[in-house]
Amino acid sequence: MTSMTSTDGQGVAVQLTGLRRTYGALNALDHFTLHIAPGELVALLGPSGCGKTTALRCLAGLEDPDSGRIEVGGRDITSVPTSRRDMGMVFQAYSLFPHMTARQNVEFGLQLRKRSTQERRTRAADMLDLVGLSDQADKYAHQMSGGQQQRVALARALAIEPQVLLLDEPLSALDAKVRTQLRDEIRRIQLTVGTTTLFVTHDQEEALAVADRVGVMRAGHLEQLAAPEELYARPTSEFVADFVGLTNRLPGTAVDGHADVLGGRVPLLDGSATSGEVMVLVRPEGIDIAADPAGDATVLSGSFLGAHGRVTAETAGGHHVVVQVPSSAVAAYPPGTRVRLTARGDRALAVRAE
Amino acid sequence: MSGNRAAARRKQDVFRWVTIGVCLLFFALPLYGMLEFTTRGPGGTRSAQTWATLLDFGKVSAEYPALKEGFLASVGLAVLTVLIMLVLLVPTMTWVRLRLPGLSRTVEFLCLLPLTVPAIVLVVGLTPVYAWVTYLLGESTLWLSLAYVILVLPYAYRSLDAGLRAIDVKTLAEASRSLGAGWGTVMMRVILPNLRTAVLSASFLSVALVLGEFTIANLFSRKNLQVAMYELGKSDAQISIAVGLAALVFGFLVLFAMSFVGGPRSATAAAPRLRRTRKESP
Amino acid sequence: MVPFFAYTTVFLLIPTLVVVIGAFLSGGRPTLGNVRALTEPAVISATQHSVVLSAVTAVGGAVIGAVLAYAVSTARVDGVLRRFVASLCGVLAQFGGVALAFAFLASFGATGFLTTWLAKVGVDTGPGLWLYEWDKGLMLVYLYFQIPLMLIVFLPAVEGLRPQWREATETLGGSTWVYWRRVAAPILFPSFVGATLLLFTNAFSAYATAAALVSQGSPLLPLAIGNTLTSEVILGQENIGKAMALEMVVVVAVAMTLYAVLDRRSSKWLAP
Ligand SMILES: Nc1ncnc2c1ncn2[C@@H]1O[C@H](COP(=O)(O)OP(=O)(O)O)[C@@H](O)[C@H]1O
Ligand SMILES: [Mg+2]
Numbered sequence: 001m002t003s004m005t006s007t008d009g010q011g012v013a014v015q016l017t018g019l020r021r022t023y024g025a026l027n028a029l030d031h032f033t034l035h036i037a038p039g040e041l042v043a044l045l046g047p048s049g050c051g052k053t054t055a056l057r058c059l060a061g062l063e064d065p066d067s068g069r070i071e072v073g074g075r076d077i078t079s080v081p082t083s084r085r086d087m088g089m090v091f092q093a094y095s096l097f098p099h100m101t102a103r104q105n106v107e108f109g110l111q112l113r114k115r116s117t118q119e120r121r122t123r124a125a126d127m128l129d130l131v132g133l134s135d136q137a138d139k140y141a142h143q144m145s146g147g148q149q150q151r152v153a154l155a156r157a158l159a160i161e162p163q164v165l166l167l168d169e170p171l172s173a174l175d176a177k178v179r180t181q182l183r184d185e186i187r188r189i190q191l192t193v194g195t196t197t198l199f200v201t202h203d204q205e206e207a208l209a210v211a212d213r214v215g216v217m218r219a220g221h222l223e224q225l226a227a228p229e230e231l232y233a234r235p236t237s238e239f240v241a242d243f244v245g246l247t248n249r250l251p252g253t254a255v256d257g258h259a260d261v262l263g264g265r266v267p268l269l270d271g272s273a274t275s276g277e278v279m280v281l282v283r284p285e286g287i288d289i290a291a292d293p294a295g296d297a298t299v300l301s302g303s304f305l306g307a308h309g310r311v312t313a314e315t316a317g318g319h320h321v322v323v324q325v326p327s328s329a330v331a332a333y334p335p336g337t338r339v340r341l342t343a344r345g346d347r348a349l350a351v352r353a354e
Numbered sequence: 355m356s357g358n359r360a361a362a363r364r365k366q367d368v369f370r371w372v373t374i375g376v377c378l379l380f381f382a383l384p385l386y387g388m389l390e391f392t393t394r395g396p397g398g399t400r401s402a403q404t405w406a407t408l409l410d411f412g413k414v415s416a417e418y419p420a421l422k423e424g425f426l427a428s429v430g431l432a433v434l435t436v437l438i439m440l441v442l443l444v445p446t447m448t449w450v451r452l453r454l455p456g457l458s459r460t461v462e463f464l465c466l467l468p469l470t471v472p473a474i475v476l477v478v479g480l481t482p483v484y485a486w487v488t489y490l491l492g493e494s495t496l497w498l499s500l501a502y503v504i505l506v507l508p509y510a511y512r513s514l515d516a517g518l519r520a521i522d523v524k525t526l527a528e529a530s531r532s533l534g535a536g537w538g539t540v541m542m543r544v545i546l547p548n549l550r551t552a553v554l555s556a557s558f559l560s561v562a563l564v565l566g567e568f569t570i571a572n573l574f575s576r577k578n579l580q581v582a583m584y585e586l587g588k589s590d591a592q593i594s595i596a597v598g599l600a601a602l603v604f605g606f607l608v609l610f611a612m613s614f615v616g617g618p619r620s621a622t623a624a625a626p627r628l629r630r631t632r633k634e635s636p
Numbered sequence: 637m638v639p640f641f642a643y644t645t646v647f648l649l650i651p652t653l654v655v656v657i658g659a660f661l662s663g664g665r666p667t668l669g670n671v672r673a674l675t676e677p678a679v680i681s682a683t684q685h686s687v688v689l690s691a692v693t694a695v696g697g698a699v700i701g702a703v704l705a706y707a708v709s710t711a712r713v714d715g716v717l718r719r720f721v722a723s724l725c726g727v728l729a730q731f732g733g734v735a736l737a738f739a740f741l742a743s744f745g746a747t748g749f750l751t752t753w754l755a756k757v758g759v760d761t762g763p764g765l766w767l768y769e770w771d772k773g774l775m776l777v778y779l780y781f782q783i784p785l786m787l788i789v790f791l792p793a794v795e796g797l798r799p800q801w802r803e804a805t806e807t808l809g810g811s812t813w814v815y816w817r818r819v820a821a822p823i824l825f826p827s828f829v830g831a832t833l834l835l836f837t838n839a840f841s842a843y844a845t846a847a848a849l850v851s852q853g854s855p856l857l858p859l860a861i862g863n864t865l866t867s868e869v870i871l872g873q874e875n876i877g878k879a880m881a882l883e884m885v886v887v888v889a890v891a892m893t894l895y896a897v898l899d900r901r902s903s904k905w906l907a908p
Contacts, residue, residue, distance in 0.1 A: 374717070446637055467648060471648070471651075474861050566730060569844050591742075594734075595739070613723055
C-alpha cells in the first residue's frame, strides 16, 4: 500500500461557517457551523429531514448555500464548482456507473486526472485490495451485492486521493450484518489513509461506533458536537439525550445536583434543571428491576433483542418504563408480574416538567 | 448568493421550455390546420356548421349514412375484439401461471409474434383464411374482429402480464381453493377483480387500436370508421377531418385523465405498457 | 388453453405460413421465381424507398424525440407538464392513417392554412404536391408519429439515469460534458439504438398513412403489397405479393430481434 502514502496522516481541516440553505419557507440549514480537524472523522447524526444531507452536499458543492462560508485547508471554496473541489463521495446506493466494471469505476477519476495507464492500474488494484474486492475487479454493478457495490464506491472515492471524504448514509441500504461489518471497515480504512471525513447517518449506534466526534443535528443546526463517550455520558439537551438512549421520561424532584426518581436518587448531568418538579430522562440500562409482589409497577411486555432484552412496565402513576435486562431474564418477568423499579446511580438528565 | 447550481438550473429551465415549446408547436400545427379547415365557411368566413352537424347525431346519420355505418361497425368491432381477446387471454395466461409454467415461453412467443408481422402482411396471409370465414360465417364487417384480436395480442399480453406479475396468482388461487371455491369461482371472483386495472388497460389499448385500424378493413373492402372517413374525405373533407380531430382530442383527454389516477409515477405509466410496442396502422 | 392455441394457429400461424410458403409457390409448384421477382426494378425501388424513408424518419425521430424526452425528464416528476406531454405523445404516436393524412393536407396542402400563410409572407411552396412525394411530404408526416413514439419508448430510459451518476462524475472531477460523453451517452446508447430500430420497423410496416396520401403508383413496399391484393392483375402476381410480404417480415423480424437484445442489456443497467 505504498502508493497511498501521499495521503497518510495528511488530512486537511474543514471549516463550515454560518451556512444557511432554505427551500421555500423551510430552513434546511440554519446557521450551521462545524469544524473538522485534519484527518478527523466527524459523524452528523440526526432524524430524517434535519438537514444532514444538505450540509454534506453544500460541502461537496452539489448544493449552493444561501449564505455562509466553506473553507478546506484554509482556502475559501464556497464558489468553487464540485468538479474542482477534490472530494470523494459515497452515496447511499446505486452510484456505480452501470456500464463499467468495478475496476473501470475506480479508474474513472484517475482517467479524468490524466494519470498514466500504469499508474491507474496499480492504484485501482491497491484500492480494490484495500476494500477487499481484488477478485471482483471485472464485475459489473448488477453482478455485485449491495455491500460489494458500496465497497467499490468507497474505493472509487478514495482512488483520487481526495482532500475530504464524504459519506451520505453509505450503509442504510444494507442489511444488518453487512452493515456493522462494513461500518468497522470504513473506520479501519479511514484511519489507514487519514483522510478528513464527514459521515452522515441517522443511526446513533453507527455514529457512535465510527466517529472521532459526533454532531447531533436538529432542524438545520448542530445541537451538540462531542466525542462519542462524552455525548453518551453528558448530553446537553433533551433532544440529544433522547438520541443517545435516554429514552425513559419519569417525573421526579430535583435537589442540588440530584434527582429523586422511582424511589431512588440519581446524580444529574450538567445543564439539568436543578430544583423543583422535573422530568428525569433515564436510560433503560439505568434502571433495576426486581419481582416483588409488593412492588408498585406491573410488567406489560418483554422482548428478546439478542444479547440483551427489554421489559416494559407501567408504574402506579401510569408511566411506561423500558428496562434493559439480560436476555435470559426476560422470561422471569411475564406480563402481569408485580415488580419494583429502582433508578441506579447513573447520571440522568432532568428537564423542567411542562 | 447565486451560485453555480442556480445558474445551471436556470439554463436547464430555458432548455426545457424551448425544446418542449418547439416540439409542441410542431405537434400543434397540423391539429390547428384541422381545426381551421373544419371551421371554414363560404367565402373565407368562419363557421361552426361542421361541428354543429357532427354533434347532432340524427343529422349526421341522415346526411352521412356511410359515416354512421362505419362508426357503428368500429364500435361493434371494438367491443367484439375486446371480448374475444379477454376470453382468449385471461384464462390462458392465468392457467399457464398456475399449472403449466412450461408453456409460458410458447404463449409469450405467440403473443409477441404479431409485432414482427405487419398488418399489411397479415392481410396477405389472411386472404385464404377469410375466404373460409366468409363462407362459414357470412360477409359481416364484424368478423374483422377475428383478425384485430391478433393485432392487439402483443399489447394486451403485456398489460395482462404486468397485472398478473403484480398479484401472486398462485397463492390467491390456492387460498381460495382451500376455502372450497371451484375453478370458475376462483377465476370470476378472485383473479378477475384483482386484475381489474390490467384488464382495463388492455381493453383501452385494444379499443384505441381497433378504432384507428384502416389497413385490414380497407384491403378486405369492409367499411369501418377509418375507411368511411377515407372515402368521405374525397367528397366532404370537412366532416371527415372533424371526426378525426374529435377522436384525437377524445383519446388525449382519456389518456390525460388516466395519468392522474393511480400512483404518483403514473405520468409516464402508459409508457412501460407501450414499450416494445409498435402501432401497425400509421 | 386449447381455444388459445386453436385461435392463434388459424389467425396467426396459418397466415404466416401462407406468406412464407406462398412466396415459394407459383401455380401450385415450388419455384424461386417470386423471390427472383423481388429483384425487378419496381420492387427494388419500392424497397429502397421504404428503407430510406424508414431509416431517415427513424433516425430523425429518434434524435428529436430523445432530446424532447430529456427535456421532459428535467420537469417535475408528477407535474402537469410531464403528464401533458406524455399523454399527448401517447395519442400522437398512435395517430396514424387517414386522419393524419388529412391533418397535413389541411395544413400544407394547396389550400392549407400554412401554404396560404407562407404565400402571404412571400414564400411559395408550390401547388402543394410535394406533400405526396415519398421523400418530402411523407417524411414530414412520418416524423409526426415517430417523434412521439420515441418519447414514449425512450423516456423510461432517460428517467432511469440516476442523479447520483452525474454527481459522482462531478465529485470525481468531470465536467457536464464529461458526464454526457463518458457516462450518460454510453448508458443510454443501447436503449437509443433499440428505440431507433423500433421506429424503423414502425415506419417500415406503416400502410395507412401512405395509402391515404399517395394515390399515384406504389413507391413504397407496403403500398406495392397492397396493390397486388387490390388490382386484378396477371395470375401469379399475388404470390409475388407474398414474396414481398416475406421480405418485409424478415426485415422487421431482424430489427425487432436486435431491439429485444439491446433492450435486455439496457434494462439490466437501468433497473431500479
Ligand atoms: N431539493 C429540495 N427541495 C425542497 N426541499 C428539500 C430539498 N432537498 C431537501 N429538502 C428539505 O430540506 C430538509 C433537509 O433535507 P436533508 O438534508 O435531505 O435531510 P436529511 O439528510 O437529514 O434527512 C428536509 O425537510 C427536506 O425535505
Ligand atoms: Mg439524507
